[in-house]
Amino acid sequence: MLTKCHYYFYLCRMQGLIADIDLLEEEKNRAKVCDFKTTEDNGIKTNRKLYIESYGCQMNFSDSEIVTSILQKEGFGTTSSAKDADVILINTCSIRKKAEQTVRNRLSYFNGVKKKNPDVTVGVLGCMAERLKAKLLEEEKIVDLVLGPDAYRDLPELVKKAEEGEKGINTFLSREETYADISPVRLNSNGVTAFIAIMRGCDNMCSFCVVPFTRGRERSRSPHSIVKEAKDLFDRGYREVTLLGQNVDSYKWSAEENNKARLNKKENVATVNFANLLEMVAKIDPKLRIRFSTSHPKDITDEVLFTMKTYDNICKYIHLPAQSGNSKVLKLMNRTYDRKWYINRINAIRSILGTSCGISSDIIAGFCTETEEDHQETLTLMDYVKYDFSYTFFYSERPGTLAAKKYEDDIPLEVKKKRLQEIIDKQREISLERNQLDLGKTFEVLIEGKSKRSEEKMQGRNSANKVIVFEGSYPKGSYVNVKVTDCTAATLFGKIV
Numbered sequence: 001m002l003t004k005c006h007y008y009f010y011l012c013r014m015q016g017l018i019a020d021i022d023l024l025e026e027e028k029n030r031a032k033v034c035d036f037k038t039t040e041d042n043g044i045k046t047n048r049k050l051y052i053e054s055y056g057c058q059m060n061f062s063d064s065e066i067v068t069s070i071l072q073k074e075g076f077g078t079t080s081s082a083k084d085a086d087v088i089l090i091n092t093c094s095i096r097k098k099a100e101q102t103v104r105n106r107l108s109y110f111n112g113v114k115k116k117n118p119d120v121t122v123g124v125l126g127c128m129a130e131r132l133k134a135k136l137l138e139e140e141k142i143v144d145l146v147l148g149p150d151a152y153r154d155l156p157e158l159v160k161k162a163e164e165g166e167k168g169i170n171t172f173l174s175r176e177e178t179y180a181d182i183s184p185v186r187l188n189s190n191g192v193t194a195f196i197a198i199m200r201g202c203d204n205m206c207s208f209c210v211v212p213f214t215r216g217r218e219r220s221r222s223p224h225s226i227v228k229e230a231k232d233l234f235d236r237g238y239r240e241v242t243l244l245g246q247n248v249d250s251y252k253w254s255a256e257e258n259n260k261a262r263l264n265k266k267e268n269v270a271t272v273n274f275a276n277l278l279e280m281v282a283k284i285d286p287k288l289r290i291r292f293s294t295s296h297p298k299d300i301t302d303e304v305l306f307t308m309k310t311y312d313n314i315c316k317y318i319h320l321p322a323q324s325g326n327s328k329v330l331k332l333m334n335r336t337y338d339r340k341w342y343i344n345r346i347n348a349i350r351s352i353l354g355t356s357c358g359i360s361s362d363i364i365a366g367f368c369t370e371t372e373e374d375h376q377e378t379l380t381l382m383d384y385v386k387y388d389f390s391y392t393f394f395y396s397e398r399p400g401t402l403a404a405k406k407y408e409d410d411i412p413l414e415v416k417k418k419r420l421q422e423i424i425d426k427q428r429e430i431s432l433e434r435n436q437l438d439l440g441k442t443f444e445v446l447i448e449g450k451s452k453r454s455e456e457k458m459q460g461r462n463s464a465n466k467v468i469v470f471e472g473s474y475p476k477g478s479y480v481n482v483k484v485t486d487c488t489a490a491t492l493f494g495k496i497v
C-alpha cells in the first residue's frame, strides 16, 4: 500500500524520488503521501510475516519486490503492519541528508515496536546500509541485520542467524549481480503498470552523488530475462512496463560479460544496446506500452530517439535530468556535458519526436559556487526546454562524494531555498502552459484505475506521461480515447470520445 497516493504518485513514481520540497505547504503534503511504500497484507496464512518499508527511488522499490520474492520462498507472507511482523525490513535511501534522517526516525519508532515484541527481527537494507555498513549496527542498537543492495540473496541465511540471536551484515558490492533469475513479487501493484530493472549500479561520478558508492559498478541485465519478465507481465494483464536504471542509455549487454567496464575493454563482442533492448520489448505486443527512466544527456542517442519514433507503443516521454543550466556548474558537478550539449539533445528530441513529446528534469539549486547569474541560466534553460515536470532539490552535501572532498558547500541555506522556490514557481508556470497546449486534443489513454478524488471518475496517462481524469466506468488496463477539456498544472481533464 502506498499511503494514499494521488496524482503526485504518478509524477513521482517515474523516478520515485523524494524531492526536497519543504518550502510549500501543498508540496509538503504531497511529499508525505509519496515518501514511502510498504508491503500489503497478502492474506496468505503463513507462520511468519514480513513487513518492508521502502524509501528512495524506484530502483529501491523494485529491489523490495525482489526481497519479498526471496523471503516468500522461505515461507514468509507479507503484512502492512509492522506490529504484526516477525521480520521488519527498512529499504533505505542516502541521496540527501533528509532521506537518512527519515530512516533514523523510523528506526526509533520500530524501537517501540520491538519493546512490545522482542522477538521481531529488524533489518536495514539499501543505500544507507551500504553507506554506513557496520556503523549502523553500532549506532542503532535495535538493528539485527544490515544488507547492501547486492547482498539480498543472503537474507534467508542472515534472518535465520538473527532469529538465533546473532547480528548479521553483508555489504559486499558485486560486479555481476542483476537478480535476473528472480521473479519479483509485485508490491503496490495496480495490475496494469510495472517496473523492470534492466541494469544496476552507476559508473558515472557526478560529484554530488552518493549512488556510485551505494550501488556499485554498472552492469546490465540479460535482455532475454527482461523480455521474458515483460512478456510474463503482459500475459498476466499488465499493459505498461517501465525499464529502470540510473542511466538506461548506457545499457550494454553481451553474453560473455555483463560488467560494463570490463565489457568496454573487449573487442569484437556482440552486444545489445539500449535502442536494441527497447525494440525487443516493443515487439512483444503493440498493446504493451514501454517507458524508461532515467536517461543521461551525455548518453542518449539519436538511435534511441528513432527507435521511439518507429514504435507507437514506446511512450513519447523522456526524463532527461539537466541538474543545472550553467556550464561551469555542470563541469563542477562532473556531468560531462555543458549547456550547449544539453540543448543539442533537446533539439534532437524535438526534431525527431516533435513538440508533444513529454520531457522532465531533475534540477539542483545552490550547488557549490553557484552565483545568481548561474542560477538565472537554470531558469532560462527551463524556459527554453519547456519541461512538463521537474523534480527539484537543493544541494545536500553527502559524505564521501567528490564534491564533499573538493568543494566548499558555500551557498547559504536561505539562498538555496530562495533559488529552489524560483525554480518551483517557474516549473509550475511552464507545466500549466504545456498542459494548456493539450486543450481540445484527443489522446489514447491507458486506464490505471479509479480517480483517487472521485469514485465516478477514472484515470490513466497518455503517451507523454500526463495524468488524464475522465468520467466513465471501464476496466483497468483498457485503452480509451479521451478529449482534453480542462487542465491544471498537474492534471488534464477530459471526456471519452
Ligand code: SAH
Pocket (backbone or CB within 6 Å): 017, 095, 096, 208, 209, 210, 211, 245, 246, 247, 294, 295, 296, 321, 323, 362, 363, 364, 393, 394, 395, 396, 397, 398
Ligand atoms: N541517475 C539519475 C539520478 C539519480 S539520483 C541521473 O543521473 O539523472 C536522482 C536525483 O537526485 C539526481 O538527478 C539529482 O537531481 C538529485 N540528487 C542527487 N544527489 C543529490 C544531492 N547530493 N543533493 C541534492 N540533490 C541530489
Ligand code: SF4
Pocket (backbone or CB within 6 Å): 202, 203, 204, 205, 206, 209, 210, 211, 212, 246, 247, 296
Ligand atoms: Fe548519480 Fe550521476 Fe549516476 Fe545519476 S548518473 S546516479 S546523478 S552519479
Ligand code: F3S
Pocket (backbone or CB within 6 Å): 017, 055, 056, 057, 058, 059, 060, 092, 093, 094, 095, 126, 127, 210, 211, 214, 215
Ligand atoms: Fe535510489 Fe536513494 Fe539509493 S535515490 S539509488 S535509494 S541513494
